[in-house]
Amino acid sequence: MATESTTITGTGVVAGIAYAPAIWVHARPSLPEPGATVAEEARDAEYERFTVAADTVAERLAARADTVEGAAAEVLKVTAGMVNDRGWRKAVRKNVNDGHPADYATVAATQKFVDMFEAAGGLMAERTTDLRDIRDRVIAELRGEEEPGLPSITSERVLLADDLSPADTATLNPELVVALVTELGGPTSHTAIIARQLNVPCIVAAGPPINEIPAGEPVLVDGASGTITLDADEETARAEVASSRERAAIVAQWRGPAQTKDGHRIQLLANVADGQAARLAADTQAEGIGLYRTEMSFLSASQEPTVEEQAAVYRKVFDAFPDSKVVIRTLDAGSDKPIAYATLQHEENPALGVRGLRIAWGNDGIMVRQLDAIALAAEGRGDDAPTWVMAPMVAREREAKWFAELCRERGLTPGAMIEVPAAAIMADRIMPHLDFVSIGTNDLTQYTMAADRLSPSLAYLTDPWQPAVLRLVKETCRVGELTQTPVGVCGEAAADPKLACVLAGLGVTSLSAASTAVAGVGAQLADLDLAQCQEVAEAVLNASGATAARQIAAEMILG
Ligand code: PEP
Ligand code: MG
Numbered sequence: 001m002a003t004e005s006t007t008i009t010g011t012g013v014v015a016g017i018a019y020a021p022a023i024w025v026h027a028r029p030s031l032p033e034p035g036a037t038v039a040e041e042a043r044d045a046e047y048e049r050f051t052v053a054a055d056t057v058a059e060r061l062a063a064r065a066d067t068v069e070g071a072a073a074e075v076l077k078v079t080a081g082m083v084n085d086r087g088w089r090k091a092v093r094k095n096v097n098d099g100h101p102a103d104y105a106t107v108a109a110t111q112k113f114v115d116m117f118e119a120a121g122g123l124m125a126e127r128t129t130d131l132r133d134i135r136d137r138v139i140a141e142l143r144g145e146e147e148p149g150l151p152s153i154t155s156e157r158v159l160l161a162d163d164l165s166p167a168d169t170a171t172l173n174p175e176l177v178v179a180l181v182t183e184l185g186g187p188t189s190h191t192a193i194i195a196r197q198l199n200v201p202c203i204v205a206a207g208p209p210i211n212e213i214p215a216g217e218p219v220l221v222d223g224a225s226g227t228i229t230l231d232a233d234e235e236t237a238r239a240e241v242a243s244s245r246e247r248a249a250i251v252a253q254w255r256g257p258a259q260t261k262d263g264h265r266i267q268l269l270a271n272v273a274d275g276q277a278a279r280l281a282a283d284t285q286a287e288g289i290g291l292y293r294t295e296m297s298f299l300s301a302s303q304e305p306t307v308e309e310q311a312a313v314y315r316k317v318f319d320a321f322p323d324s325k326v327v328i329r330t331l332d333a334g335s336d337k338p339i340a341y342a343t344l345q346h347e348e349n350p351a352l353g354v355r356g357l358r359i360a361w362g363n364d365g366i367m368v369r370q371l372d373a374i375a376l377a378a379e380g381r382g383d384d385a386p387t388w389v390m391a392p393m394v395a396r397e398r399e400a401k402w403f404a405e406l407c408r409e410r411g412l413t414p415g416a417m418i419e420v421p422a423a424a425i426m427a428d429r430i431m432p433h434l435d436f437v438s439i440g441t442n443d444l445t446q447y448t449m450a451a452d453r454l455s456p457s458l459a460y461l462t463d464p465w466q467p468a469v470l471r472l473v474k475e476t477c478r479v480g481e482l483t484q485t486p487v488g489v490c491g492e493a494a495a496d497p498k499l500a501c502v503l504a505g506l507g508v509t510s511l512s513a514a515s516t517a518v519a520g521v522g523a524q525l526a527d528l529d530l531a532q533c534q535e536v537a538e539a540v541l542n543a544s545g546a547t548a549a550r551q552i553a554a555e556m557i558l559g
Helices: 042-065 068-082 085-097 102-120 122-126 126-144 165-169 190-198 210-211 234-253 276-283 294-298 307-320 358-361 364-380 398-410 421-425 428-434 441-450 467-483 497-506 515-525 529-539 546-554
Strands: 007-008 013-015 017-024 157-159 176-182 203-204 217-222 227-230 267-272 288-295 326-329 389-393 413-418 435-438 487-489 511-515
Touching: 013 190, 017 122, 017 234, 042 068, 042 085, 042 102, 042 126, 068 126, 068 190, 068 210, 085 102, 102 122, 102 126, 122 165, 126 234, 165 190, 176 190, 176 217, 190 203, 190 267, 217 234, 234 515, 267 276, 267 515, 276 288, 276 515, 288 294, 288 511, 294 307, 307 326, 307 364, 358 364, 364 389, 364 398, 389 435, 398 413, 398 428, 413 421, 413 428, 421 428, 421 441, 421 467, 428 435, 428 467, 435 467, 441 467, 467 487, 467 497, 467 529, 467 546, 497 511, 497 515, 497 529, 497 546, 511 515, 529 546
Parallel strands: 017 157, 157 176, 176 203, 267 288, 267 511, 288 326, 326 389, 389 413, 413 435, 435 487, 487 511
Antiparallel strands: 007 227, 013 203, 017 217, 217 227
């Protein structure tokens, strides 16, 4: 008889299935309470004690960085650098001078920086795990306690943690740690970055329920769906792991450029947020960048960076792909990505508010300066490295026309995101002004289904398999074919291998997704002829809903 199982859902960041007993990272040290005071004459010695402990921690991290490669080494070096940060050490010094013991002085100084990072939000907020990590290491060192972090692991385990520190993740052995699950974190946290590099199935932001999982309990982790299943049937779980490994082996062998079984080319590109992500993408089979979300680079900026400052940021992404296409998107500030210098405050409905291209409508300075910066950064890129520029949230023909003119005046190739239903419906009017379009299925789904993409309770609606969304994709592709305009997809839909086949069947010419998803999509496309993709697409368009559409595709596409 099948036993009932419990499922916890988080954000899957690396696909793959694993089944093994759970293990937790070493506990963090208890934090000191305020109150104790150090006599004035002992304060210099107390700060010296801190300096010795911090230097030891920094040296240990730097030494560990020398034993690993790539992003792992970079992460360890950055963490060691944070221990040496002068601002942080100065804050500790001040607290010790005020009479606090070294351990509490460290806690208070770190908290000051954590508060600052959290207030900045976005990517900065995800770095607070790194700050707390160095705090805990220094406190353990001050007390002569064991360094917090990874336990020693001798057989396959699923590693659980509130949030893994970069130093923990950088040294773990992917042969023994078969999956990572964290309560906190985000898709761009260090846990996610390292898990991608090691190709270990990984789920972040699984929430407090994972604290109930005792060490030693077998858990089934599915990094694609973001689910952790307790009490899974062992035989079924092991079969799922075996078939996932078989598929992973096929995917690992896959080499681009992508095409269907009968040779129909689909360009596979990567979505990135900064230079580091672009460099990681350059190590995959991605043929270029299909979406560079420029706003992600400025989430913590309080003032608009100058044209030169912006160009320096963009250059880091261009430099990762010196001989390939890069599609750069102008600021999509607003809604869930507020930027201090570009976002209107206190909108009632920010997702329906002044976001994307709308921030520059009627006040084009911010757009003009960004396009100047893009043109400056792209100087010297040859014909084999085209720079395409697209605007987010285009809804009307006149917006497309205006944006295209600004781009062409600067020698840039203009395009638009198709992510507002109006743009898909008016594609025949919008597309003639542009050289390409890219469908943002995340927002296109949100706006088509009138369902907030951030709401977990509306996840059944914000599903890109919704036939209503796919019909808008089809209409966009029809106009694309008629006007000979390339139509890409750069929303999360492009990361789902089966949905990618449907999109190819609908007439999409390029797909852009997280770089880790590229090989999986390429391998799946290689299994099907274009005519099969078209057949599945036709069937899915006529499905009654997203679940039915998925089921139809699963039955028609094996693998
Ligand atoms: C989209 O909406 O699908 C998209 C790619 O843009 P973002 O997720 O940044 O809104
Ligand atoms: Mg969008």
